[in-house]
Amino acid sequence: MYPPKFDYHRASSVEEAIALRKEHDGKFMAGGHSLIPVMKLRLADPGCIVDIGRIDALRGVCPDGATVKIGALTTHASVHASDELPDALPEAAGWIGDPMVRNRGTVGGNVAHADPSSDLPTVLTALGATMKIAGDGGSREVAAADFFTGLFETAMGEDELLTEVSVPAKAAGTGTAYSKLFNPASRYAIVGAAVSVTMSNGTCSSATVAIGGLTPNAKRCGSVEAALAGKEMSEANIEAAANAVAADLGDDILSDIHASADYRKKMASVFVKRAITKAVGRA
Amino acid sequence: MSKKYMGQAIKRVEDPRFIQGQGKYVANLKLPDMAYAAVKRSPYAHATIDNIDASEALAMDGVLAVYTGQDIQAAGIGPIPCGFTPPDIKLPPWHALSVDKARHVGDAVAVVVAESAYIAYDALDAIEVDYTPLDAVVDAKKATEPGAPQVHEETPNNTSFHWPLGDSDAVKAALDASDHVVELDLINQRLIPNAMEPRACVADWSDAMDEMTVWTSSQNPHVIRLLMSAFTLQIPENKLRVISPDVGGGFGSKIFHYPEEIIVPYCSMQLKRPVKWVSSRSEAFLTDAHGRDHVTTAKLGVNNDGTFTAFHVQTWANMGAYLSAFAPMIPTALYITLFAGLYKTPLIFGESFGTMTNTTQVDAYRGAGRPEASYLLERIIDIAARDLNMDPIEIRRKNFIKKDEYPYQTPVALVYDSGDYDLLFDKAMEVAGYNDMLAARDAARAEGRLVGVGVSGCIEASGAGPSKVVTSLGAAVGLWEHGSVRVHPTGKISVMTGTHTHGQGHETTFAQIVAEELGVPIEDIEIIHGDTAKTPFGLGTYASRSAAVGGSAILKSAQKVKEKMKAIAAYQLEAAVEDIVYDADTASMHVKGSPDNAKSFFEISFSALTHNMPDEMEPGLEEHTFFDPPNFTFPNSAHIAMVEVDKDTGEVSLLKYAAVDDVGNVINPMIVEGQLQGGIAQGVGQALLEHGQYDDDGQLLTGSFLDYAMPRADNLPMSDLGRIEIPSPSNPLGVKGAGEMGTIAGTPTVANAVMDALQPMGVRHVEIPHTPLAIHNAIQSAAAAAD
Structure with missing residues (x-):
């Protein structure tokens, strides 16, 4: 399985990632577990990859008062292992792929790909999650219910990058x-x-x-x-x-x-x- | 007396290298100056090839060449032969690269060779092929109907062969006279083998030496060399070496001679460079020989007391677009001959039609014909039991061949050599806790749950022989095997065999045979296989033949070595050879009554170098055997499963699986158990999950693991295993094949359990695989019918 030739740029910050993508007309890659397979099958030929996988600020599950923030690069394995998140999320994350996929695949990549058969979009929609999206001119927030717009389609523009998903914290009752x-x-x-x-x-x-x-x-x-x-x-x-x-x-x-x-x-x-x-x- | 090596669960000597990722596969091979090939494949199931324009690809940096079917034909390379040709078979040609027409999606139409695999795959996209698409046919039976698209000119009505066995009229008369006739239309669905290691081929042509070396991931490198020499490449055997290093699974799919084994050597000859091709998983789905794919109509005559009177079967067997190496043998000599099963059905008629379709070729897949026979027979027997309101084990017992009736001539050619099916089922009922299972099922039913128990009793004919019988049936090769034992001057041993392991653990079990016979440590024995330059000709590994046939050849060679060593010892100890005792505990030889004056294995081995032996004796210590078995062996099994069906979703859970097998004497019980656990997983796969599906245009709908459902660990409980050991009289080891029974029995056992679970709803038969959708639909239809 050999993908077509592509250029590769690694971003160290969200701002750099957005600038690199704009400059090279590239495609963002996080864990690569949706993108790389379709490239190897030559169903996708992005020409240029902007790797956001090492922007550490985008990684981790972080409680913040009434909400819990999940960085876009948080892996499914981390979500599955988290005690902070409402039960439905770790439950769903544990059913994604196999351990290798869960160790590489990311929440942000999964959600941005918007596969109709994917688990997380359904859970985030039910939890009333908020998606934080960075763009050229700053960032904006979109409710999960408005984020998923169709088959492999989201409310994000090509030049935008999903940086964080936040969900309500666990609550008694x-x-x-x-x-x-x-x-x-x-x-x-x-x-x-x-x-x-x-x-x-x-x-x-x-x-x-x-x-x-x-x-x-x-x-x-x-x-x-x-x-x-x-x-x-x-x-x-x-x-x-x-x-x-x-x-x-x-x-x-x-x-x-x-x-x-x-x-x-x-x-x-x-x-x-x-x-x-x-x-x-x-x- | 318990034996030191035979029958012991010795850990596999192969495993340390595999576990550490140190196996050496064809894809690991890197030769200096190596180029890389990629194959252009048809996206259409059926189309004329009107033009191939490679100019853009050839202009790319790093592209060395593009070749088409016309190039291959012009070079005088022959079509891929079919090695089993029953009377009146019509043989359509199979060219390594299609010349005029593509006949299935994935059919090879051109090859590109480049400096790297990346460039080769880029260049593939640049080759332009003009096709005119034609209508396609994919169904084995519909292919024979008037007006169906014709796959080959050579096979009118898309029918390549018709193979009947038995007296149809007598069987029909017996059916008419029976108290009850069970009729069943049944599909044995197409399966895709999916060996873990995809196929791969490296070819290295030496212009200076006029010699070709081919590395290919194969179960039988000698047979591949024979086919290359005699039919396709036509490079003589003395100039052609075929090597199969470690092989990562095959399940039958790596028996056959494949187009890439012709294309890649051709490229190497043209370019005078080593050339490598490694299949992608996508290519494996499209081009590795598939398995099964039968459409069958059957009738079983049963009297009111449960006695089977007659069995009548018609099968349309899908051969795919081309006849693969042994394809016609599978739905004929390995299928219809198994219709007696464990039973004394007095009259049997079976006929198969081998039909051509616009699909990937179909050939042997683990079990090969025997799973198809067992599934059919064991399903229809279960329906008979239900119709007569008999326990499924009782109806089987009623018809068993009894243990004092061997050798038993079945009405379908085979002569069974040994067995004790009552004992087998006694043990299976004990291992499964059959009566408790039934009680648990009934309790669950009382709660409204859909729980079922299924049984099967299967037989397999494995370790085929004798060669004269096999060739008289239509096989182009005999099925004997070679095994030799070479004792080195220092007493270490090399064993050469024509079989080739692809996961079975031959390096362990064959060493156990020799270690037991000669009393030498297993560490002192190496097994050499998989290289035509290193071993004499042999037929390879498939059909559960390696232990029964190959192991027996090795045993006989070890026995010959032993006799020669005793003769040398007698000479040195100045005694009669009859008085020499071979002490297998110490691997030493002494005169009867004088154990202190012994010659060690090393001393005698070294004597063969120095010729400290009788003058007339030839020096050296190396013995060869070509073993031609007098009969097949007949492994048999009783398997029992318990399942629960989710009423809401149609999902099936396999709750419990118990298997008792008679594989004759056991060389290594751990390996036999591994074969059974894995085989059962594949059998369960066919019952519940796996299905190679095409749409009407011949597009493969299950071309990746996204859509082709393989069994996984959580689909399966660990099976409870038991065995009885009734030695086979057909070989000196007393072994029967152990490689395929899990797969053969797994499918009917689980399918029968699922049907038992749905019995309270009045469901009679649902085609496999029993997927959630299929079972849900059956439940819905049954509910609608009940309203």
Whole structure:
């Protein structure tokens, strides 16, 4: 496997990375675990790589009051090992690839790639994460729900760099969970469901739910959330809420040899239910 | 008396180098002045090649040459031969580089050679090939229907051969007379082998010497040299050396002669430089011979008491776009002949149609024909048991060949040599805790869970022979094996074998055979294989033949060495050879009753150098054997599995797997257990995960690990293993093959368990692999039918 020829520049700061990319019309690379394979298959020919992998300031999980900041270069292995993050995130990160992939692959690279079958976009959407994006003229913040815009598409411009993802810190009374139907070959998500539920006196006071894997990008599930709010978390109520996911999926359902669109739609409610049940148990 | 080496779980002598990353593979080879080849492959399943324009590629810095099919043909290089030709077979030619037409995605159409692999791959993109795409056909049976696209002119209706065995009319009459007939349409899906080490080839032509050396990752370098010499490159054997160094797995896919083994030597001859090619994983998916891919219709006659009366089978076997080296043998002589299984079915008819399609060639893959036979037979028996409301083990026992009935002539040509299937199943039920399993299943069912227990009883014909029988069936080669033992003057030993390990641990097990026979430490023995310049001709490693056939040749040579050493000792001790005792504990020889006056192994070895031996005796201590087995060996197995199906998702969890095998005498139980655990993983892979799929245009939909599901550690429990040892009378070691039974039995065992889990819902049969989608759909259909 031999990629086409490319130039290589290594950035030591975010500012330098953005300047180098602009100067050489390059592509950012963090862990390289999405980019290098497609280059080796000659499906991508970026011509120039700007390696951001050694910008140490972008690495690490850092609690900051009511939120926890995750540097874009934090590896999946670090997220999986973290005690600071809401449960759904370490849970999902532990299911990405294999130990070698988790030791090299980064949160920022994964999220910026926006693979529809990826796990983190779904979890970050459910957690109400905020994405911090650096550009030529400074930085801006975008909510996760607005960040993932389509199949391999995000709200970022080519000249922008994702630097940080922040999520709400763990809170008493709130449980989070991620449930996933694994693709038997790739172990990516055929369907992934992430839930954050806040309980008060045995009823759900609020919930955020997201679904991924079967849609072009991770989606918030407003109908499920509405069906959960104010309800006692009995099995019947959870099931009814999970079944409401059908209204949140839209018309564009992915289909392949592993899972038809019909099957995926059915699995959406199964895994939303499993994620809610698990999150309630953790609240 | 327990033996010192045979039957002992001696750690593999290969492993220290593999564990430390010190194995030497073809891809590790770097020769001075070496150039690098990359192969241009068709993106179409079926297309005429109208023009190839390499001018842009040739103009690139570092590009040395581009060659096409026309160049190869003009050089007089022959098509790749097929080594198994049943009567009336139609043989379409297979050129190393296609000349007129591409017949599957990945078909080689040109090769570029450059100063580096990077340049070669850049140049590939610069070669322009004009194609006219044609309609494609990918299904084994649809290929024979009127109007199907024709893959070759030479094979009308895309049918290369038809191989019937048995009396169809008699079988049909017996079916009509049976109390009950089970009918089953069944697909044995295409598998992609995925050896860990992809294929690789390095060729080094010496103009001065008129000699070619080829390194290729192969299971049988001697056979590859033979095919190169006699058919393709036509370089005589005395000028052609083929070396297969460490080989990182093959599972059958590295038996065959591949186009790159012709293309790369051709490039080396043209450029007078060493040339290297290493397959990418993507190329491996597209060009390594695939396995299985049968469409079958079967009928089993059963009387009300469970007795099998007759079995009738028709199979359409997908050969792919070209006939690979042994491809026609797999769905014929290695498939239909196994339809008796462990049972006394009195009348059997089977026929196979070998069909050409626009897909990658299909040939032997671990088990090769025998997994296809076992899956079919063991599935249809399970359905019969269910129809008759019998326990699946009971219906099998009812039909077993009994232990006092050997040799047993089956109705499908084979003569079984030994076995005790009742004992086998007794032991399997004990190892599995079968009755507890059934109780646990029933308890789970009462809770509404979908839990199932599956069993299979499989037989394999391995270690094929005798050669005259094999060649009379259509094989172009006999299946004897060579083994020699060379004792060096200092008493150290080199063993030469024509087999070649690709993960089986021959360097350990073959040394155990010699160490046991001669009583020398295993450290004093080296095994030499995989190099045509270093070992006499042999047939290689496949079909679980290496221990039974190759090991037996080595044993016989060791015995000859021993006899000669005893004769030398008798001469030196001035005694009759009959009175010489060979003490295997100390590897020394003495006169009966006088153990203190002994000659050591070293002393006698050195005597062979100095000729301190009878005058008429030839000096030297080296013996050769060409062993031609009188019959196959017949390993057999009873496997039992327990699964749970997730009702919501269709996911299958394998909860427990127990396997009891009769592989005859065991040389190294650790290695046999490893073969079984790994083999079972592959069998489970076919039952639950693996499926090589094409779309209607002939595009491979499962061309990477993103879509081709391999079994992983978390798909499998460690299997509980047991064994019975009934020595095979067909070879002096008493061994039966151990390499393939896990794979053969794993598939029907798990598939039967999944079907048992779905039995309460009324599901009769679901094609494998039992993926979440397939099982979910079956559950949905059953639920809809029940409404």
